Amino acid sequence: MSRELFKFKGGVHPPGHKSESNTRPIHAAPLPKKLVIPLRQHIGNPAKPVVDVGDRVLKGQMIAAADGTISTAVHASSSGTVTAIDLQPVPHTSGLPDLCITIETDGRDEWIAHTPLDYRAMAPTALRMQLRDMGLAGLGGAAFPSAVKLDPGATRPCPTLIINGGECEPWITCDDLLMRTHADEILQGVAIMRHLLGSTEILIGIEDNKPEALAAMQAAATKMDFAVEVVAVPAHYPGGGAKQLIETLTGKQVPSGKLSTDIGIQVFNVGTAHALARAVHHGEPLISRLVTVTGHVLRPQNFEVLIGTPMHTLITLAGDRDGTTGVLMGGPMMGVPMPNLDVPVVKATNCILVKSNELFPPLPKALPCIRCTRCADACPAVLQPQELFRFAKAGDFGRAQEYKLFDCIECGCCSYVCPSHIPLVDYYRYAKSEIWAHEKGKRASDLARERHEFRLFRLEREKKEKAEKLAAKAQATRAQAAQDQTRRAELAAEPAAEGTAPSDADAKKALIAAALARAQAKKAEIAPKNTDNLSPGTQHEIEEIEARRAKIRALARQPLETEEKP
Amino acid sequence: MPAPFILDRTSVTQVMAWVLVALLPAIATYVWLFGPGILVTLSLATVTALTAEAAMLKARGYPAKPFLMDLSAVVTAWLLALSLPSLAPWWLIVTGTLFAIVVAKHLYGGLGQNIFNPAMVGYAVLIVSFPVQMTHWAAPLELTSTHLTLAQSATVIFGGDVSKSTLDAVTMATPLDALRTGLLRQLTVDEVLTEPIFGHYGGTGFEWLAAAFLLGGLLLWALRIISWHVPLTFLAGVWLTAGFLHFYDAGRFGAPWFHLFAPSVMLGAFFIATDPVTGATTPRGKLIFGLGAGFLTMAIRTWGGFPDGVAFAILLMNLCAPLIDQYTQPRVYGEAK
Numbered sequence: 032m033s034r035e036l037f038k039f040k041g042g043v044h045p046p047g048h049k050s051e052s053n054t055r056p057i058h059a060a061p062l063p064k065k066l067v068i069p070l071r072q073h074i075g076n077p078a079k080p081v082v083d084v085g086d087r088v089l090k091g092q093m094i095a096a097a098d099g100t101i102s103t104a105v106h107a108s109s110s111g112t113v114t115a116i117d118l119q120p121v122p123h124t125s126g127l128p129d130l131c132i133t134i135e136t137d138g139r140d141e142w143i144a145h146t147p148l149d150y151r152a153m154a155p156t157a158l159r160m161q162l163r164d165m166g167l168a169g170l171g172g173a174a175f176p177s178a179v180k181l182d183p184g185a186t187r188p189c190p191t192l193i194i195n196g197g198e199c200e201p202w203i204t205c206d207d208l209l210m211r212t213h214a215d216e217i218l219q220g221v222a223i224m225r226h227l228l229g230s231t232e233i234l235i236g237i238e239d240n241k242p243e244a245l246a247a248m249q250a251a252a253t254k255m256d257f258a259v260e261v262v263a264v265p266a267h268y269p270g271g272g273a274k275q276l277i278e279t280l281t282g283k284q285v286p287s288g289k290l291s292t293d294i295g296i297q298v299f300n301v302g303t304a305h306a307l308a309r310a311v312h313h314g315e316p317l318i319s320r321l322v323t324v325t326g327h328v329l330r331p332q333n334f335e336v337l338i339g340t341p342m343h344t345l346i347t348l349a350g351d352r353d354g355t356t357g358v359l360m361g362g363p364m365m366g367v368p369m370p371n372l373d374v375p376v377v378k379a380t381n382c383i384l385v386k387s388n389e390l391f392p393p394l395p396k397a398l399p400c401i402r403c404t405r406c407a408d409a410c411p412a413v414l415q416p417q418e419l420f421r422f423a424k425a426g427d428f429g430r431a432q433e434y435k436l437f438d439c440i441e442c443g444c445c446s447y448v449c450p451s452h453i454p455l456v457d458y459y460r461y462a463k464s465e466i467w468a469h470e471k472g473k474r475a476s477d478l479a480r481e482r483h484e485f486r487l488f489r490l491e492r493e494k495k496e497k498a499e500k501l502a503a504k505a506q507a508t509r510a511q512a513a514q515d516q517t518r519r520a521e522l523a524a525e526p527a528a529e530g531t532a533p534s535d536a537d538a539k540k541a542l543i544a545a546a547l548a549r550a551q552a553k554k555a556e557i558a559p560k561n562t563d564n565l566s567p568g569t570q571h572e573i574e575e576i577e578a579r580r581a582k583i584r585a586l587a588r589q590p591l592e593t594e595e596k597p
Numbered sequence: 598m599p600a601p602f603i604l605d606r607t608s609v610t611q612v613m614a615w616v617l618v619a620l621l622p623a624i625a626t627y628v629w630l631f632g633p634g635i636l637v638t639l640s641l642a643t644v645t646a647l648t649a650e651a652a653m654l655k656a657r658g659y660p661a662k663p664f665l666m667d668l669s670a671v672v673t674a675w676l677l678a679l680s681l682p683s684l685a686p687w688w689l690i691v692t693g694t695l696f697a698i699v700v701a702k703h704l705y706g707g708l709g710q711n712i713f714n715p716a717m718v719g720y721a722v723l724i725v726s727f728p729v730q731m732t733h734w735a736a737p738l739e740l741t742s743t744h745l746t747l748a749q750s751a752t753v754i755f756g757g758d759v760s761k762s763t764l765d766a767v768t769m770a771t772p773l774d775a776l777r778t779g780l781l782r783q784l785t786v787d788e789v790l791t792e793p794i795f796g797h798y799g800g801t802g803f804e805w806l807a808a809a810f811l812l813g814g815l816l817l818w819a820l821r822i823i824s825w826h827v828p829l830t831f832l833a834g835v836w837l838t839a840g841f842l843h844f845y846d847a848g849r850f851g852a853p854w855f856h857l858f859a860p861s862v863m864l865g866a867f868f869i870a871t872d873p874v875t876g877a878t879t880p881r882g883k884l885i886f887g888l889g890a891g892f893l894t895m896a897i898r899t900w901g902g903f904p905d906g907v908a909f910a911i912l913l914m915n916l917c918a919p920l921i922d923q924y925t926q927p928r929v930y931g932e933a934k
Contacts, residue, residue, distance in 0.1 A: 413929050
């Protein structure tokens with residue numbers, strides 16, 4: 032199979048460091064005492080808890096349901112008791128906690144009843160809903176809910192399906208090991224994807240630094256009853272990025288701002304395919320994954336880890352050493368520094384990379400940019416990083432967007448090659464978040480303005496209604512009073528006054544007279560009634576009270592004695 | 598602390614150091630052909646540049662050590678020194694270097710912020726202000742009987758009041774000067790070329806110097822310190838313009854190879870026009886920059902008031918660089934064609 036490959040622009044060649052961890056077989060990490068399972072492990076809405084504190088849960092039981100379409104469920108990774116549903120540290124650089132379900136494991140690891148799915152007999156929508164409820168998310172690092180990606184959508188079918196076995200970041204080897212040991216199951220997952228997407232062209236891209244994985248996947252591919260091409264791609268960072276892999280295999284570029292499905296291509300990680308096969312053929316929801324533990328540890332290797340396992344247990348398993356300066360989740364180019372080691376392994380955790388000063392020397396201080404454009408030469412998105420850097424630094428976010436800031440995939444190639452050692456990706460992240468915050472603020476102020484304008488409108492409307500009501504009432508009262516007047520006039524006046532229509536002036540006079548009478552009555556009510564003809568006893572009381580009041584008034588007029596300061 | 602956590606083993610110091618290394622063949626050739634005077638000039642320029650840089654950094658409140666270690670001031674000093682006549686008085690070199698470092702570099706914001714190439718600014722100030730002293734070019738050793746030693750060169754440079762006869766014995770107009778003067782005297786090119794200063798392609802000795810600069814430039818290209826865009830188009834610009842003019846009237850305009858093998862053109866093409874800070878940054882932009890600089894060099898040489906136009910051509914293109922960048926932005930991944 033000599034498929035014509037294309038080259039994507041830019042890219043770098045950092046040292047691979049794959050051999051440290053890809054020589055040992057996969058080991059299953061032992062059951063931890065406590066599992067801390069975050070509800071937000073995927074892109075989209077976090078899952079909503081469906082269990083309470085104190086509930087006993089079984090392995091594979093749904094503990095939080097998907098919330099909406101772009102969401103997926105969360106399951107218990109082992110049997111035990113739910114001890115808390117609260118904020119716990121999660122694997123995010125900020126160190127901010129997020130809502131998690133904590134399970135104390137009972138050691139029995141008891142599975143809930145689960146059956147395979149007959150995916151060919153199920154309606155596609157029903158199958159996708161089921162997959163959503165089985166917690167399937169992309170295992171390549173982004174953790175996008177897979178059920179959404181398995182919907183070919185308006186362009187049914189999706190002609191090209193690409194399976195990503197690239198794993199271009201240094202140090203990470205979990206996909207490599209998965210392909211070597213579970214190639215058949217991965218291909219089973221591919222078959223299910225093909226069924227849902229209706230793809231006719233199926234490609235599996237694997238970097239050429241993984242010869243064993245290529246061989247294993249090739250052997251598994253030949254067993255399939257549909258055409259699937261296993262292609263070796265050059266080992267070139269970031270060749271494992273979805274956009275770059277698409278360009279390498281097909282020569283096509285995903286249009287800016289659009290999805291790959293808009294050009295008829297969908298990409299899935301090999302781990303996702305494997306998880307899909309487990310879900311469909313064994314009824315197992317996503318509760319574990321392979322994690323590479325490598326770097327400054329005694330025995331770098333891959334573990335089969337339950338979601339929710341605290342990271343420190345894995346580092347201890349791999350043999351922790353002195354001189355650790357930090358831990359990354361992911362690789363050295365795009366990894367996220369962990370705030371502490373109690374954070375749990377989540378669906379997006381592909382690697383735990385332990386740092387030391389020898390392996391990861393402290394980054395030198397940045398010098399000014401000399402516009403050498405090595406960054407532009409290295410950028411796979413063909414951007415001008417030195418211009419974006421200038422705009423981000425100056426706060427000129429408009430120009431940064433004009434120069435396509437949001438097409439940056441944050442791969443780190445630019446920072447890697449910069450002779451001045453400027454942390455370029457950090458500036459772009461800052462610019463992007465400033466722009467998002469600004470847009471959020473703009474939306475909020477637009478909403479506030481709408482509400483304010485509606486409020487003004489509502490007040491106006493109420494005022495108008497009130498005025499109308501009053502006018503109507505006045506009209507009615509006037510009419511009534513006029514009627515009374517006419518009746519009185521009819522009774523008291525000479526027949527000569529008969530036939531005189533009540534005039535407005537008469538009606539008004541009647542209204543005023545009635546109002547005056549009412550006012551006088553009210554005054555009489557509250558006025559003191561017995562100030563005349565007082566008895567001598569009461570008069571004496573009054574005189575006493577008056578005398579007391581006069582005394583107090585005299586006292587108040589005297590100046591206060593001031594205290595002298597010693 | 599953001600990703601990435603690994604860096605390629607590169608630094609500004611490394612880039613600058615390679616530029617200095619690439620200049621060594623030319624310096625060696627210079628000494629071999631014209632005597633050791635250039636070494637005095639180089640040392641003087643280097644010391645002045647580093648001192649000026651340290652003083653400016655202190656005045657601006659920056660830490661001196663990392664910036665002095667990046668060697669950018671030394672590169673500026675050497676490029677300027679190699680553009681100046683090797684027997685020019687010491688104050689000429691000092692003035693030029695000071696102008697380059699203090700005015701053209703630091704007053705514009707320091708490393709990475711200057712608009713104009715500092716070495717070329719220094720050169721331009723000198724050629725405009727002190728045209729006489731800028732003619733003290735050492736004669737090729739092949740052609741003079743007086744050979745100055747290092748100490749004697751130093752004496753001439755620091756001597757200040759050197760007698761005209763001594764100077765006449767050791768200095769000579771450059772080939773470009775000679776051509777220009779000859780043409781102004783209504784001689785044809787062929788008549789001028791019979792003078793001994795002119796060798797096979799360029800001038801005697803000068804063509805070897807140009808070849809040495811070319812060698813250094815190719816080294817930088819092989820090491821991927823510079824890309825091919827600017828040097829190739831610069832040389833093409835010179836060659837095409839000169840060729841067109843020569844084709845038009847061979848008697849009045851020098852041959853393209855003569856203009857191409859002037860040391861200033863080779864130095865300019867590979868070392869000066871490729872200055873990243875002041876040049877264009879996009880690939881297409883670099884092509885326009887190089888071509889423009891080459892054409893302007895020839896234009897100034899032919900119709901301008903100076904024998905050599907490299908410095909002014911580059912300064913003019915420095916002015917245009919931001920505009921060129923804006924209009925040559927490459928198509929981004931996924932951008933509509």
